[in-house]
Amino acid sequence: MVDLHEADKPLGRTELIARLKGRQGLVCLITDAIDAPLLAACPDLKVVANVAVGFNNIDVVEATKRGVVITNTPDVLTETTADFAWTLLMATARRVVEADRYVREGKFKQWEFMLLLGGDIHGKTLGIIGFGRIGRAMARRARGFDMRVLYQDAVAANPATERELLATRTDTATLLRESDFVTLHTPLLPETQHLINAESLKTMKKTAYLVNASRGPVVDEAALAQALKEGWIAGAGIDVFEREPEVHPALRGLPNAVLAPHIASASSDTRLKMANLAVDNCLAVLEGNTPPTPVNPEVLARR
Ligand code: DGY
Numbered sequence: 214m215v216d217l218h219e220a221d222k223p224l225g226r227t228e229l230i231a232r233l234k235g236r237q238g239l240v241c242l243i244t245d246a247i248d249a250p251l252l253a254a255c256p257d258l259k260v261v262a263n264v265a266v267g268f269n270n271i272d273v274v275e276a277t278k279r280g281v282v283i284t285n286t287p288d289v290l291t292e293t294t295a296d297f298a299w300t301l302l303m304a305t306a307r308r309v310v311e312a313d314r315y316v317r318e319g320k321f322k323q324w325e326f327m328l329l330l331g332g333d334i335h336g337k338t339l340g341i342i343g344f345g346r347i348g349r350a351m352a353r354r355a356r357g358f359d360m361r362v363l364y365q366d367a368v369a370a371n372p373a374t375e376r377e378l379l380a381t382r383t384d385t386a387t388l389l390r391e392s393d394f395v396t397l398h399t400p401l402l403p404e405t406q407h408l409i410n411a412e413s414l415k416t417m418k419k420t421a422y423l424v425n426a427s428r429g430p431v432v433d434e435a436a437l438a439q440a441l442k443e444g445w446i447a448g449a450g451i452d453v454f455e456r457e458p459e460v461h462p463a464l465r466g467l468p469n470a471v472l473a474p475h476i477a478s479a480s481s482d483t484r485l486k487m488a489n490l491a492v493d494n495c496l497a498v499l500e501g502n503t504p505p506t507p508v509n510p511e512v513l514a515r516r
Contacts, residue, residue, distance in 0.1 A: 230254045238495040240264060240488075247271040252279055260498035262491040265478075266290055266347075267428060268508055269401040277510040284494035284504045287346060289486035290478035295350035297477035298426040301450025302394055305422050305471045307331040308448075332393070332420060332447055334358050340392030342385065342408070343399030343427065344370055351396055352378040363388045389416045394424065401428035411436040414445050422448045426477040429454040438463035441470055452477045 216232055218224055223244040224232065233239060233255040240262045241247065247261050249272050260282045261271060268285050276283050304310060308331045315321060315329065335358045341348045344366035352362045362380040364370070365388050370380065385408075389395060395417065399405045409423065410433040417423070423446060425432050434455045440446050441464070448469040454460050457475060464470050478487065494504040 226251070233258065238262065238499050240491045240495050241270075243267060243270045245270060247276070249275040252276055252281060260284065260495050260504070262495040262498075262504075264487050264491040266294075267400060269428060271508075273508055273510050282498045282504065283508040283510075284491070284498070284506055285508050286487040286490045286494075287506055289490055290483050291346040291350050293480045293483040294347050294426060294477040295354060297452065297473075297479075298347070298351060298396055298398070298424055298450075299354050301426065301452060301471055301473065302396065302422065302424050303334060305424070305448040305450040305469070306334055306394070310471050311468050332422065334360070334394070336360065337393035338363060338391055340364070340388040340395045341380070342366075342388065342395065342397050344368075344380070344382075345398060347426075348396075348398035349374070349378060349380075351398065352380045355379075363392060385413070386416065389413055390418075392421060393418065394422050396424040397427045397431050399427055399431060401430055406430050407433045409433065409437070411439065414440040417446050419444060419446065421446050422450065424450045426452040429457060434461040434464065437461075438467065438470075441467045 216236065223242065226246070229245065230251060235257055236255070237257055237259045239258060239260070241264065243263065243265045247270060252258065252272065252275055258281050261276060262284045263271060264286055266285050266287045268283060271283055273283050308329045312329050338361040339351070339355045341351050341362065341364040344364040348364060348366070352364065355362050356379060362378060363383045364380050365383060365385045369382050375381065397409065399408065408431050414436055423437070432455070437449060438461050441449055450471045451464070452473045453475050460472065464472065478484070490506060494506060497504040
């Protein structure tokens with residue numbers, strides 16, 4: 214039997230727990246907090262299939278203790294997410310949102326030599342923090358723009374991948390200091406919370422741009438707003454926020470910030486693939502099989 218919540222809004226916590234009574238499988242979204250109290254209140258659960266690659270909404274350690282399998286949706290969203298992070302990068306550097314507003318507001322009266330000058334992308338240095346699937350997809354796109362690519366990750370890519378992507382591993386400090394664009398593709402972990410803060414923003418070039426399509430709390434939003442306002446960096450393209458759906462009020466008023474409501478993987482094709490993969494994961498566990506894309510709690514424990 215399937216209990217389908219059709220509205221595109223999260224169920225309240227009490228209702229979610231009530232509807233999970235006696236259920237073995239849950240297909241859920243990143244807006245559903247699957248924490249220890251919920252897992253304790255739903256002892257029949259065998260699998261939680263998150264329709265997302267990120268799973269910071271789920272207490273994986275607690276779930277594993279209780280024998281609940283957690284799955285996510287990697288791979289199917291890699292290219293779409295990288296497409297959007299690249300879109301933010303370009304829109305921010307070339308001031309697309311400001312330009313659109315300028316035209317709509319009837320300000321385009323004549324061509325001007327110095328109007329809406331932006332930053333070049335081609336030939337610049339791209340710094341990628343988190344060199345997993347999406348980070349690597351960003352590096353692949355950078356090749357088309359003749360960019361130098363630096364990356365930071367706890368694990369080095371193999372030499373063949375580094376050669377193919379023309380990417381050089383470096384430490385975070387060097388990456389922040391030397392990059393013209395810094396793009397974040399790290400999971401949200403205790404050690405990546407506020408990885409980008411006032412101190413790190415001050416070490417970036419004044420002409421540099423920040424892109425975040427990973428998780429909001431990786432960036433200290435108040436510090437970012439100050440950095441953008443006071444010109445520590447040139448601009449930022451932000452798809453994710455510290456306290457979604459809240460957005461730091463100072464960010465909203467800044468013309469050099471391009472803001473999006475967490476839609477990096479939101480293409481019709483990809484959303485369908487994510488939903489199908491999550492359902493396949495859920496059914497596999499309920500049928501006693503290994504799901505296609507389980508979250509490996511050992512990998513998490515090693516981090
Ligand atoms: C993910 O997959 O983690 C995205 O942030 C939500 O689609």
